[in-house]
Amino acid sequence: xxxxxxxxxxxxxxAEYLRGGRAGDRFARLREDGLAVHAALASLVLLLLFPVLxxxxxxTKESGIVTGxxxxxxxxxxxxxxxxxxxxxxxxxxxxxxxxxxxxIVVGKLAxxxxxxxxxxxxxxxxxxFVFLFILFTLLLPVPVxxxxxxxxxxxxGWNNTVFAIxxxxxxxxTTVFVLRQHFxxxxxxxxxxxxxxxxxxxxxxxxxxxxxxxxxxxxxSVIIFVYAWNQYLWPLVIVGDDLQVAQVGLxxxxxxxxxxxxxxxxxxxxxxxxxxxxxxxxxxxxxxxxETFSIQRK
Amino acid sequence: xxxxxxxESRWQAAALLLPxxxxxxxxxxxxxxRAFELSLFEVGFGTxxxxxxxxxxxxxxxxxPEYHLSVLLTVLFAVAVVVxxxxxxxxxxFLVHEVEVGKGLYLVSAIWxxxxxxxxxxxxxxxxxxxxxxVLTRAIEPPYPTLGLLERPFEALxxxxxxxxxxxxxxxxxxxxxxxxxAFALVTVVAIWKQVGYNVIFMTASMxxxxxxxxxxxxxxxxxRLGRLFxxxxxxxxxxxxxxxIMNTIYAFFGTFAFIDVMTDGxxxxxxxxxxxxxxxxALQNFEFGTASAKSVVLFVVVxxxxxxxxxxxxxxxxxxx
Numbered sequence: 001x002x003x004x005x006x007x008x009x010x011x012x013x014x015a016e017y018l019r020g021g022r023a024g025d026r027f028a029r030l031r032e033d034g035l036a037v038h039a040a041l042a043s044l045v046l047l048l049l050f051p052v053l054x055x056x057x058x059x060t061k062e063s064g065i066v067t068g069x070x071x072x073x074x075x076x077x078x079x080x081x082x083x084x085x086x087x088x089x090x091x092x093x094x095x096x097x098x099x100x101x102x103x104x105i106v107v108g109k110l111a112x113x114x115x116x117x118x119x120x121x122x123x124x125x126x127x128x129x130f131v132f133l134f135i136l137f138t139l140l141l142p143v144p145v146x147x148x149x150x151x152x153x154x155x156x157x158g159w160n161n162t163v164f165a166i167x168x169x170x171x172x173x174x175t176t177v178f179v180l181r182q183h184f185x186x187x188x189x190x191x192x193x194x195x196x197x198x199x200x201x202x203x204x205x206x207x208x209x210x211x212x213x214x215x216x217x218x219x220x221x222s223v224i225i226f227v228y229a230w231n232q233y234l235w236p237l238v239i240v241g242d243d244l245q246v247a248q249v250g251l252x253x254x255x256x257x258x259x260x261x262x263x264x265x266x267x268x269x270x271x272x273x274x275x276x277x278x279x280x281x282x283x284x285x286x287x288x289x290x291x292e293t294f295s296i297q298r299k
Numbered sequence: 300x301x302x303x304x305x306x307e308s309r310w311q312a313a314a315l316l317l318p319x320x321x322x323x324x325x326x327x328x329x330x331x332x333r334a335f336e337l338s339l340f341e342v343g344f345g346t347x348x349x350x351x352x353x354x355x356x357x358x359x360x361x362x363x364p365e366y367h368l369s370v371l372l373t374v375l376f377a378v379a380v381v382v383x384x385x386x387x388x389x390x391x392x393f394l395v396h397e398v399e400v401g402k403g404l405y406l407v408s409a410i411w412x413x414x415x416x417x418x419x420x421x422x423x424x425x426x427x428x429x430x431x432x433x434v435l436t437r438a439i440e441p442p443y444p445t446l447g448l449l450e451r452p453f454e455a456l457x458x459x460x461x462x463x464x465x466x467x468x469x470x471x472x473x474x475x476x477x478x479x480x481x482a483f484a485l486v487t488v489v490a491i492w493k494q495v496g497y498n499v500i501f502m503t504a505s506m507x508x509x510x511x512x513x514x515x516x517x518x519x520x521x522x523x524r525l526g527r528l529f530x531x532x533x534x535x536x537x538x539x540x541x542x543x544x545i546m547n548t549i550y551a552f553f554g555t556f557a558f559i560d561v562m563t564d565g566x567x568x569x570x571x572x573x574x575x576x577x578x579x580x581x582a583l584q585n586f587e588f589g590t591a592s593a594k595s596v597v598l599f600v601v602v603x604x605x606x607x608x609x610x611x612x613x614x615x616x617x618x619x620x621x
Contacts, residue, residue, distance in 0.1 A: 033398040041394040044387075045408045048495060051423045052415075054434060058426070072434070112318040119315035124304035131316055138327045140606055142553045144575050145599045146330035148337060148588045153330055172322035189303045196305045202315075231416045233557040234575075238583055248418035248557065255422070265426055272419045279414035284407070294500055 052276065059270040077266070085270040089257050093243075094250030095274060101236070101246060102229040102278075104167045106222050113176040118206050120177070121184045122192055132181070139174045143235050154239055165239045166246070170229065175297065176221055182296050183217045184210065220293025223286045227279045247275040334595040342588035349589075356593035365569060366577070366594075373573045376487060377551035381544055383491040388498035393528050395499075396506045406503065413496030417554070421561030424489045428473060436473040475563070479570025482563045486571050489562070490555050497550075498543055505539035506532060538613070545609040552601060574598060 030038055054072065059082070061075030086092045119125070120132050143150065150169065159165040187210070195205045211218065236246045242253070254271040255264055283290065306312070338356050340349040360366045388409075395405045412420075427435045475481035509532060517527050533540070556575050559565055565572035565580065572580075574594065582591035 029400050033400055037394055037397050038401070041391070041398065041405055044391050044394070045405055048412060048492065049408055051427055051492070054427060055423045112322070115315040116319040119312040122303055123306045123308075123312040123315075124302075125307070125309050125312040128312070131320065135319055135323060138323050140599070140602050141327045141331045142602065144553055144578055145595050145602065146327065146334050147578060147595055148582050148592050149330035149333035150326065151582070153326070168322065169326040172319045172327060177319065185303075192303055192305050202306050202311060227414050233418055233560070234579065237560070238579075248416050251418050251422055252561065265432070268422055269426060272422050275416050276414070276419050279416065280411060283411060283414040287407070291500065291504070295504055
């Protein structure tokens with residue numbers, strides 16, 4: 001069974017396991033794997049989950065002060081905390097900004113990359129491979145490598161504090177172009193030959209044939225781009241002000257605003273859970289296309 | 300011969316490539332080249348006037364003890380992150396590979412940190428290990444709950460001894476606000492935590508490609524679990540492991556800014572002032588644009604070398620059919 005089937009099928013098989021037979025049988029199957037292995041695995045996974053579980057619990061409490069493990073019982077303040085963080089302290093604004101930034105980057109990157117890949121894969125023109133390498137080489141240029149000039153360029157364009165500043169510089173994507181190219185190269189050439197014989201133009205071929213055939217990959221790439229964009233921190237921090245600030249940076253401001261003593265921590269954890277939610281939900285919902293796409297990226 | 304390259308219009312191809320190329324040139328290549336250029340100048344604060352100073356900025360870096368410390372810290376940090384995240388993820392992936400029951404659930408619960416925003420990771424750990432408020436701080440620091448287990452034997456003997464007293468003296472004092480090594484360790488742990496998901500994804504995929512017959516043969520030959528992992532699986536997985544080592548190094552150098560910004564602000568006394576944070580401070584707090592650009596160029600050399608190594612390693616494995 002592949003990684004993919006294992007993960008995608010997890011809920012069904014968990015249900016099946018719980019339905020299947022008496023408790024004794026279930027225990028026997030656990031024993032077959034080795035109880036020690038299960039114990040070790042469970043504790044490692046718990047170690048990974050523990051910090052976020054604590055954050056979730058604290059986000060439901062009135063005060064953020066937890067003096068011992070006994071205090072880690074969910075409180076009844078969940079609604080108040082989430083309401084206060086989102087509405088009164090206006091954390092919803094940061095969430096919306098992040099959502100706009102990530103969505104624009106997803107759509108823009110996909111559109112721009114699809115066009116480029118169409119040229120790279122389906123056109124016979126000189127210097128094509130050179131252009132492909134030229135795009136791939138941008139992998140060598142993460143934000144820190146061009147930090148000061150990029151900052152000066154974007155402020156020079158008058159783009160600081162606009163949504164352009166936190167989206168346009170991200171639109172060119174070496175990885176997206178690479179993954180889509182690999183995928184298109186796996187589609188039989190006869191398809192495009194027939195399309196051409198039928199008089200179908202390149203854009204129509206892209207829209208009517210390639211995109212419908214690539215839904216899985218496109219969803220997977222979208223999730224990767226979304227998570228990447230949502231998790232950007234340094235660049236939004238320096239280039240946009242409070243109006244357009246993203247959720248991750250907003251967290252720090254939430255802590256500052258909520259600084260009225262003990263409440264601060266409950267609200268900061270509330271904000272943390274909120275900020276984690278969108279990428280996490282996408283990961284869980286679209287785990288199948290996501291993992292498929294990763295398996296292409298590695299090649 | 301069948302070919303995909305059925306369209307020939309150069310204008311169309313150029314138009315299709317234009318958006319990507321334009322953004323790449325304007326926002327990636329030109330700023331990168333400008334960074335190199337700026338690194339040769341001293342940029343006046345506020346005025347933006349530039350003075351050509353040649354390699355002076357690089358000389359400053361070569362002779363700056365703070366920068367040397369930052370380089371050293373970053374290398375240590377990268378090594379700790381790469382070793383830590385890869386050992387932990389290898390263990391998790393291997394154990395998941397070994398079980399049948401609950402495989403999928405274990406995997407989802409190991410992969411999710413891939414989606415974890417770094418600032419969230421930072422804030423959660425800030426809270427968990429806050430020197431005076433943290434939940435874990437209380438568990439780590441003495442006094443530990445003894446439940447009377449230590450005192451009772453003495454009481455039974457009628458001896459009056461304070462056994463918990465000495466215990467309070469041993470054990471760590473969580474204080475990463477002022478202890479450099481503790482702050483460094485904390486940031487490392489958080490950086491590892493966030494990167495586990497990504498590693499488990501690739502390691503599990505790679506382990507699943509190992510033929511079952513090989514595992515069977517090893518079992519019949521009486522090779523134990525750990526023997527199987529280190530003598531059979533790890534060598535077969537080495538291309539993936541090499542790829543991950545590079546990706547994790549790049550992550551440690553470039554993807555960890557938020558942890559520092561949220562938790563330690565580079566301190567205490569520069570103990571967590573890794574290169575990317577140092578660069579940010581130079582550029583936007585000290586407005587030393589020239590020196591900051593020289594630091595950018597240093598980072599560019601780092602990515603360049605790493606990518607080159609990755610390219611060579613991948614090529615080698617592909618060539619020998621690994």
